[in-house]
Amino acid sequence: MASFLPDLEPGPEMSPEFERKKRRKTEGNPSSFHPTQGNRRIKQWRTQREQRIYSSNLIESLRRSPTATGNYVRDMAYRFLAVSAKGTTRWSRAILLGRLAAGAKMRKHKRAKVGANRKLRKPVSNIQKRKLPAVERKLKTLGRLVPGCRKLPLANLLEEASDYIAALEMQVRSMTAISEFLASGGAQPPAGRLVNS
Amino acid sequence: MSSRGLRSRQSSGVSRIRDDQITDLVSKLQLLIPQLRRGRSHKVSASKVLQETRNYIRSLHREVEDLSHRLSELLASTDIDNDQAAIIRSLLM
Numbered sequence: 001m002a003s004f005l006p007d008l009e010p011g012p013e014m015s016p017e018f019e020r021k022k023r024r025k026t027e028g029n030p031s032s033f034h035p036t037q038g039n040r041r042i043k044q045w046r047t048q049r050e051q052r053i054y055s056s057n058l059i060e061s062l063r064r065s066p067t068a069t070g071n072y073v074r075d076m077a078y079r080f081l082a083v084s085a086k087g088t089t090r091w092s093r094a095i096l097l098g099r100l101a102a103g104a105k106m107r108k109h110k111r112a113k114v115g116a117n118r119k120l121r122k123p124v125s126n127i128q129k130r131k132l133p134a135v136e137r138k139l140k141t142l143g144r145l146v147p148g149c150r151k152l153p154l155a156n157l158l159e160e161a162s163d164y165i166a167a168l169e170m171q172v173r174s175m176t177a178i179s180e181f182l183a184s185g186g187a188q189p190p191a192g193r194l195v196n197s
Numbered sequence: 198m199s200s201r202g203l204r205s206r207q208s209s210g211v212s213r214i215r216d217d218q219i220t221d222l223v224s225k226l227q228l229l230i231p232q233l234r235r236g237r238s239h240k241v242s243a244s245k246v247l248q249e250t251r252n253y254i255r256s257l258h259r260e261v262e263d264l265s266h267r268l269s270e271l272l273a274s275t276d277i278d279n280d281q282a283a284i285i286r287s288l289l290m
Contacts, residue, residue: 145254154222
């Protein structure tokens with residue numbers, strides 16, 4: 001079983017009013033990333049409220065499609081996750097626009113990029129030469145993992161990645177709680193997980 | 198698109214700014230990765246943080262995959278009827 005960041009304490013700091021104000025602020029500029037805004041978004045992923053809303057949506061859609069395959073569940077899970085982000089982040093918008101489309105684009109881009117990289121790395125100064133390529137390489141692979149973020153500049157990519165990670169963690173917590181509930185036959189509520197995580 | 202890419206900004210002046218940005222943002226990212234938060238918090242290189250971030254995201258993806266399949270199996274065996282949905286919702290809200 002995975003451990004879900006036992007150090008973090010979600011919930012008490014977020015009153016509904018504060019969350020509403022926060023949402024209005026973050027919906028303004030999707031492409032500008034201020035550290036404080038990013039932190040606020042990340043904290044929101046860790047609130048009970050966010051997890052409840054997400055879980056509730058997911059359960060409803062699962063109830064309506066009892067013959068759902070694993071892939072269908074996964075797609076639904078990601079779609080609802082992206083919806084929860086309310087269009088404030090690039091990765092969520094990318095998911096909503098369609099994961100299949102992103103997959104097809106990725107194959108085209110991979111071929112085009114390899115040549116371009118090698119040419120453009122040459123002008124970099126000698127001191128930076130050793131350092132940049134390794135970090136850049138890793139940034140690029142990271143960019144491939146976060147939906148819609150392959151061509152993002154450094155600062156935005158790391159912001160997106162942070163938010164994406166927080167969202168994924170919530171998703172895992174939620175889906176684990178739901179599956180535990182279902183596994184127990186639905187009769188007994190699982191102790192703690194749904195409410196306290 | 199090219200105006201936003203890393204490659205189009207490669208000059209020594211901008212690289213220095215990016216280094217500071219890198220270390221700052223990477224240290225923030227470090228706080229999010231469970232493996233890196235415990236213990237050796239100040240000795241981790243940017244490269245290592247990025248690598249661990251990558252691994253962590255991948256492991257989260259895998260978990261979601263596994264959970265999705267598990268949920269679909271559970272759904273097949275235990276239909277969520279209206280009562281159960283209500284229970285779940287009351288627990289959640």
